[in-house]
Amino acid sequence: MPDVTKSQSGGAAVDTAVDAVAPPTEVDTASAAGPAPQGKPRSLWGDAWFELRHRPLFWISAVLLVLLLAIAAFPGMFTSAEPRNGDLTNHFLTKPELTHFFQADWFGYDGQGRSIYARVIYGTRASILVGVGVTAVVTFFGGLLGMAAGYFGGWIDSVISRIVDIFFGLPFLLGSMVVLNAFTERKVYVVIAALAFLGWTTIARVMRSSVITAKQADYVTAARALGAGTGRILFRHVLPNALAPTIVVATISLGAYISAEATLSFLGLGLADPTISWGIDISDAKDAIRDNPHVMLFPAGMLSLTVFAFITLGDAVRDALDPKLR
Amino acid sequence: MGRYVARRLLQMIPVFIGTTLIIFLMVHVLPGDPIRAMWGDKAADPAQVASLRHEFGLDQPLWKQYIDYMVDLFKGDFGKTFGGRPVSEEMGMAFPVTLRLAAVALTIEIIIGIGLGAWAGLKAGRAADTGVLIFTLIVISMPVFVLGYLARFIFADELGWLPPNVQDSMNLQQLLLPGFVLAMLSMAYVARLTRTTFAENLRADYMRTALAKGLPRRRIVGVHLLRNSLIPVVTFLGTDVGALVGGAVVTEGIFNVQGVGNLLFKALGQREGTTIVGVVTIFVLVILLINLLVDLLYAVLDPRIRYA
Numbered sequence: 356m357p358d359v360t361k362s363q364s365g366g367a368a369v370d371t372a373v374d375a376v377a378p379p380t381e382v383d384t385a386s387a388a389g390p391a392p393q394g395k396p397r398s399l400w401g402d403a404w405f406e407l408r409h410r411p412l413f414w415i416s417a418v419l420l421v422l423l424l425a426i427a428a429f430p431g432m433f434t435s436a437e438p439r440n441g442d443l444t445n446h447f448l449t450k451p452e453l454t455h456f457f458q459a460d461w462f463g464y465d466g467q468g469r470s471i472y473a474r475v476i477y478g479t480r481a482s483i484l485v486g487v488g489v490t491a492v493v494t495f496f497g498g499l500l501g502m503a504a505g506y507f508g509g510w511i512d513s514v515i516s517r518i519v520d521i522f523f524g525l526p527f528l529l530g531s532m533v534v535l536n537a538f539t540e541r542k543v544y545v546v547i548a549a550l551a552f553l554g555w556t557t558i559a560r561v562m563r564s565s566v567i568t569a570k571q572a573d574y575v576t577a578a579r580a581l582g583a584g585t586g587r588i589l590f591r592h593v594l595p596n597a598l599a600p601t602i603v604v605a606t607i608s609l610g611a612y613i614s615a616e617a618t619l620s621f622l623g624l625g626l627a628d629p630t631i632s633w634g635i636d637i638s639d640a641k642d643a644i645r646d647n648p649h650v651m652l653f654p655a656g657m658l659s660l661t662v663f664a665f666i667t668l669g670d671a672v673r674d675a676l677d678p679k680l681r
Numbered sequence: 682m683g684r685y686v687a688r689r690l691l692q693m694i695p696v697f698i699g700t701t702l703i704i705f706l707m708v709h710v711l712p713g714d715p716i717r718a719m720w721g722d723k724a725a726d727p728a729q730v731a732s733l734r735h736e737f738g739l740d741q742p743l744w745k746q747y748i749d750y751m752v753d754l755f756k757g758d759f760g761k762t763f764g765g766r767p768v769s770e771e772m773g774m775a776f777p778v779t780l781r782l783a784a785v786a787l788t789i790e791i792i793i794g795i796g797l798g799a800w801a802g803l804k805a806g807r808a809a810d811t812g813v814l815i816f817t818l819i820v821i822s823m824p825v826f827v828l829g830y831l832a833r834f835i836f837a838d839e840l841g842w843l844p845p846n847v848q849d850s851m852n853l854q855q856l857l858l859p860g861f862v863l864a865m866l867s868m869a870y871v872a873r874l875t876r877t878t879f880a881e882n883l884r885a886d887y888m889r890t891a892l893a894k895g896l897p898r899r900r901i902v903g904v905h906l907l908r909n910s911l912i913p914v915v916t917f918l919g920t921d922v923g924a925l926v927g928g929a930v931v932t933e934g935i936f937n938v939q940g941v942g943n944l945l946f947k948a949l950g951q952r953e954g955t956t957i958v959g960v961v962t963i964f965v966l967v968i969l970l971i972n973l974l975v976d977l978l979y980a981v982l983d984p985r986i987r988y989a
Contacts, residue, residue: 521699524965528927529945533707533957536949614824618931621826622946637826644830645838655827663822670818 399599399676406675413671419664427483430476434459438477438631441468451649462653465636466643471650475657478631481543482661485626486613488547489554494605497555501562502597506570506589515559523556528615535624546625550612561604565597572596599676607669610662617658633658682980686973693969698751704961705747708954737763737955754962760955768959771944776963778851779929779940785853785860786867786925787918793864794871795914801872802879802910803902813876817869825928829862829935846937859936863928867921874917878910885909912982919975926964 397405407413426433436459451463451471462471504515534549535541569575570593578592619625620634628635633654640651734740738749753760759768801813823831836858837845847855882888883906891901930942937943941960948956980986 517695517699520696521703524696524700524968525703525961526923526926526964526968528924529930529961529964530704532927532930532945532949533704533961536952536957537707537710610822617824618826618927621824622931622934624949637830641830644834648834651830655823655830658824659819659822659827662824663818666821667818 403599403672403675407671410671410674412667413675416664416667416671419660420668423479423483423661423664426476427480430480433457434470434473434476436470436473438469438473441465443468446470448643448647448650450647451653463647463649465650466639466647471636471653474631474636475633475653478633478636478654478657479661481626481630481632482613482616482658484543485546485550485616486609486665488543489550489612490605490609492547492551493555493558493608494601496551497558498562498601500555501559501601502566502589502594504559505563505566505597506593512563516563519556519559522553523560525553527553528618531615531619532622532624535619541625541627543626543630546616546619550615554608554612557608558601558604561600562597565600566593569593569597603669603673603676606672607666610665610669613658613665614662686977689973689976693973697965697969700965701751701958701962702747704965705750705958706743708957709743709746737761750958759959762953762956763951768956771956772941772959772963775939775941775944778938779933779942781851781853782856782860782863782929782933782938782940783925785856786864789861789864790868790871791918794868795875795911797868798872798875798914799879799902799907799910801876802883805876805880805883810876813872817873820865820869823865825862825866826931826935828865829859829932832858832862833935856938859932859938862935863925863932866928867918867924870917870921871914874914875910878913879906882906882910908982912979915975915978915982919971922968922971923964926968 434457441464446460446464446468448466449460449464449468452458452460455461457472459470459473462475465471465474500515500519504512504519530553531549534552535546538545538549575588575592578588583592616625617632617634617637620632621638623638625634626632636654637651637658640647640654643650731740738746741749750760757769759772761767762771797813797816801810804810820828833845836842843858844855847859849855887905887909888901891905896905926942929940930946932938933940933942934946941964945957945960947953948960
């Protein structure tokens, strides 16, 4: 799952950056076609934004994401149907009415007579919450630990790196299954905590290596010579210059966390019933799939669309921020 | 070389102890008492509960339980399930199945993934490249269980090409569909990775040299370019074993393959702690060893890398 970035397996002295896809020719034409920077050089972030604006995939994912965030925040605005109460007598496994846009029967009804459209809309919040929540927690703690390891070095680095190695040895999905199995009441924050518990190492590794590079720069020496304290150097000089790879990894893994949540809920180890989650709905649909594929199709489609939006955004951000591809 | 391997093996020991300790703690600190749960809703005889608890060593302090477990492990004893069967026996039945499944998946991953990636990389910026990019994005967006049901619905239920459920878990032909589903996600990553390194290395100096020497295109691409581009791909395949393991739990469940994933899933449901710890321990060991193997493979792929 989010293991794309887990490229360093230690030991070997090879630079094995796992970064994918950015048609180099496209990059060249994009920067050539843009307004020639007159004198004033753009910053890394300005450059990245310039890159992003010229990518159709970025705009596709951005529009999708705004829509998904709106659905997650205000599901009631998108449907007036009730997602929890089913009507078994009238709506048992009713087929979808594909022309009834935004109506309760648009996507049909499931095996408990509940509107699938309403369930798909109301399920968005849990997925987005888990994805964003895990990413935030992991970026904060992983980033902080990685920063400490990279900047201070010595025994602090040794201790943190060994802990990272240990957690890195645990398979992500398998480990979260074992952790979540320990909880009987699995609310959104429990799932976030379990996924973050196993997911923080990637960010810590990435942050550590970029901090090690950034702290050797001349401006850090200059800042220290001017008498800046450790905190100021770390947060004003090192961090802004070491942040880009972390942001890239964080955006890409967001989609993977959503996918992991759905997988765990599907297995009955993630979110549980009063919470509406696409994973649970897909799991409920698996016996009906043969004659009523619509019961699975719509939640699965919505889930894939959401993961697609986040992964594509991460891709675009990576291409824009990775100076190696320029 | 020998010294390097020895050093790496030594470094593995603390990591191995740490990971097993975490898993052991997570499994045994769980709320809920597996022994008490054997009686279900009925009232349990306290004396019987106490004697069973003693038999499985659950009345010992946790650190003692962990040390006992590790000592037994080094003797090759994975302990017993609450049903009384040795865990090693259960795993001995399940592991060959999962190994086969993983082998099928890995083969598909390597052949299709590298093939697609090489194709896209050689045609960087053209329609084929964009097509592969979009295809991989779609595959990555689909969680493995969605892919699994989709594949089962299309190939088994609608087209009837393959049986929907695996009856004989050791039959390679029946493992084809689950293997394919398991491979898809990593295949997409392998394709993208191969594509990037191919496109990057196409502009390398040695490529121009090879072309100037008048080597046939097949040799330039097949030997010079491929070998140089494989290093990141091999790294990825090595670290991907962990993801494959997680995916196996889902895939084996969907297609009813009697492998380790299924064993683990059942053990989780029954709070069969010894089995959970045993399975995860083996996986951790496999992952650590494969990472070492990958690092050694670098030297084969790139002779400039030497281990002292």
